[in-house]
Amino acid sequence: MKGSFSIITDMLQGLGRAQFFLLSIIGAIPAALLRPRLLAQQVYAVGVMSLIIIVISGSFVGMVLALQGYRTLVDFGAAESLGVFVAVVIVRELGPVVTALLFAGRAGSALAAEIGLMKATDQLSGMEMMAVDPVKRVIAPRFIAGVFAMPLLSMIFAMMAIGIAGGHAIGVNLLGVDDGAYWSQIHSSLHWEDIRDSLTKSAVFGAAVSWIAVYQGYHAAPTSEGVSRATTSTVVVSSLAILALDFILTAFMFH
Amino acid sequence: MTTNATADTALVRVRGLNFSHGPRVIYDGVDVDIPRGKVTAIMGPSGTGKTTLLRIIGGQWRPSSGTVEFDGVNVHTQRRKALYDLRKRMGMLFQNGALLTDLSVFENVAFPLREHTELPESMIRDLVLMKLEAVGLRGARDLYPSQLSGGMSRRVGLARAIALDPDLVMYDEPFTGQDPISMGVLMRLIRSLNDALGLTSIVVSHDVEEVLSISDHAYVIASGKVLASGTADSIRNSDSPYVQQFLRGQHDGPVAFHYKAVPYADDLLRKGAQR
Numbered sequence: 010m011k012g013s014f015s016i017i018t019d020m021l022q023g024l025g026r027a028q029f030f031l032l033s034i035i036g037a038i039p040a041a042l043l044r045p046r047l048l049a050q051q052v053y054a055v056g057v058m059s060l061i062i063i064v065i066s067g068s069f070v071g072m073v074l075a076l077q078g079y080r081t082l083v084d085f086g087a088a089e090s091l092g093v094f095v096a097v098v099i100v101r102e103l104g105p106v107v108t109a110l111l112f113a114g115r116a117g118s119a120l121a122a123e124i125g126l127m128k129a130t131d132q133l134s135g136m137e138m139m140a141v142d143p144v145k146r147v148i149a150p151r152f153i154a155g156v157f158a159m160p161l162l163s164m165i166f167a168m169m170a171i172g173i174a175g176g177h178a179i180g181v182n183l184l185g186v187d188d189g190a191y192w193s194q195i196h197s198s199l200h201w202e203d204i205r206d207s208l209t210k211s212a213v214f215g216a217a218v219s220w221i222a223v224y225q226g227y228h229a230a231p232t233s234e235g236v237s238r239a240t241t242s243t244v245v246v247s248s249l250a251i252l253a254l255d256f257i258l259t260a261f262m263f264h
Numbered sequence: 265m266t267t268n269a270t271a272d273t274a275l276v277r278v279r280g281l282n283f284s285h286g287p288r289v290i291y292d293g294v295d296v297d298i299p300r301g302k303v304t305a306i307m308g309p310s311g312t313g314k315t316t317l318l319r320i321i322g323g324q325w326r327p328s329s330g331t332v333e334f335d336g337v338n339v340h341t342q343r344r345k346a347l348y349d350l351r352k353r354m355g356m357l358f359q360n361g362a363l364l365t366d367l368s369v370f371e372n373v374a375f376p377l378r379e380h381t382e383l384p385e386s387m388i389r390d391l392v393l394m395k396l397e398a399v400g401l402r403g404a405r406d407l408y409p410s411q412l413s414g415g416m417s418r419r420v421g422l423a424r425a426i427a428l429d430p431d432l433v434m435y436d437e438p439f440t441g442q443d444p445i446s447m448g449v450l451m452r453l454i455r456s457l458n459d460a461l462g463l464t465s466i467v468v469s470h471d472v473e474e475v476l477s478i479s480d481h482a483y484v485i486a487s488g489k490v491l492a493s494g495t496a497d498s499i500r501n502s503d504s505p506y507v508q509q510f511l512r513g514q515h516d517g518p519v520a521f522h523y524k525a526v527p528y529a530d531d532l533l534r535k536g537a538q539r
Binding site: 130131135136137140142 | 319322324348349351352354355356358359360362363364365375376379380421424428
């Protein structure tokens with residue numbers, strides 16, 4: 010009984026600490042925005058370095074969706090709607106969610122490990138002793154970069170999945186769906202609200218993953234075990250948070 | 265350098281310091297004075313919280329009670345901004361150098377200058393090269409921390425610690441794990457930088473002979489108390505059996521070789537015991 014009680018209080022304490030940490034990050038954002046070079050470095054590290062995995066995954070997800078969608082639609086003689094099918098599923102759901110899951114695995118874990126190791130090797134203490142606030146110098150730029158990079162990655166994922174190498178390649182080039190129908194149906198059925206909501210979701214997921222990653226890294230025990238635990242829990246907690254947030258956001262966006 | 269009422273006395277004044285780490289009492293009423301312009305050694309066995317003392321002086325950790333004054337200003341009652349201004353006047357050399365691993369040697373030394381000053385690039389370059397020249401690593405400016413030996417990392421850390429021309433430099437175990445040559449290099453550097461730049465230095469160490477040979481003043485701290493303080497010679501001639509055990513590295517004495525345990529015979533004869 011005492012065990013489960015202390016687990017709950019530990020969790021609540023962790024949540025409280027994470028919230029205060031988020032407040033201090035938000036407080037440091039204006040200062041970080043004044044350092045565009047630092048931001049660019051971090052956008053490169055979390056964004057550009059995640060491109061390959063996003064591009065490849067997007068293509069495969071789009072190809073699979075086209076195969077599965079075609080099989081169902083062709084029975085109803087609605088194979089021309091394949092474009093809408095792929096586009097709606099990708100833009101509304103799979104784009105932001107799968108990108109965020111990949112982002113957590115690729116960039117989130119790297120962030121947590123980097124910050125955890127900086128802590129374990131006294132780099133963060135060293136900065137503090139040089140009168141440099143590590144939240145301003147290290148944490149805030151990484152957080153902003155995550156929030157900024159996620160929507161871009163998600164859009165690239167969607168572009169790959171719907172067009173270029175994904176759904177279009179399979180649906181039009183392989184299965185013979187009419188090229189004009191593929192695009193025009195997307196054009197008429199996909200509204201800008203869908204894209205707005207998709208970008209909103211991505212930004213929220215980006216913020217959640219970055220917050221969890223920098224929190225886990227910054228509060229990791231300064232040992233190799235602590236860093237490995239921080240990396241693991243970043244991926245686990247982020248994945249759960251993404252799926253739960255996706256449900257909440259979708260419920261709000263659902264008309 | 266700022267001069268206050270305490271100008272002729274101690275730069276750092278610790279009074280009645282109490283500090284606990286969880287249930288463990290680390291300091292129990294410690295008074296320490298760090299005289300200006302001198303090299304002061306803080307010695308003691310591992311785990312006595314010598315590093316803790318440096319972190320408390322730097323305001324990173326807060327004592328349970330007691331005061332720490334830096335140049336007449338209480339470190340722990342300052343607001344963040346004022347505390348950061350105080351820290352710009354302190355340099356700290358961490359045990360492993362604590363270099364930023366994603367920056368080159370040059371950029372590591374330039375880091376505090378870039379963060380705290382608006383100096384033009386050409387002046388930053390001159391300053392960084394001056395500091396690196398002082399530690400003999402001007403030629404290593406383009407290396408990355410992973411390419412440096414332990415002793416070199418510490419010298420770069422030292423160049424970085426003096427980049428802002430601080431009043432105080434704190435050395436955390438600078439000699440641990442160094443070969444005799446780089447130990448000698450570090451010892452000479454600590455002494456010569458202190459005298460050439462008019463610094464005040466605190467050297468935390470348990471390498472007794474080495475640290476006593478370069479310091480003007482020394483403290484021996486163990487089990488939360490100051491056991492001895494004074495000049496290097498007075499420490500060497502101390503009549504405290506503990507200090508003598510520490511200086512001579514004797515395996516048994518006031519600090520027992522055996523960890524606290526029940527009598528050996530009882531332990532062996534205990535019947536039916538699992539362990």
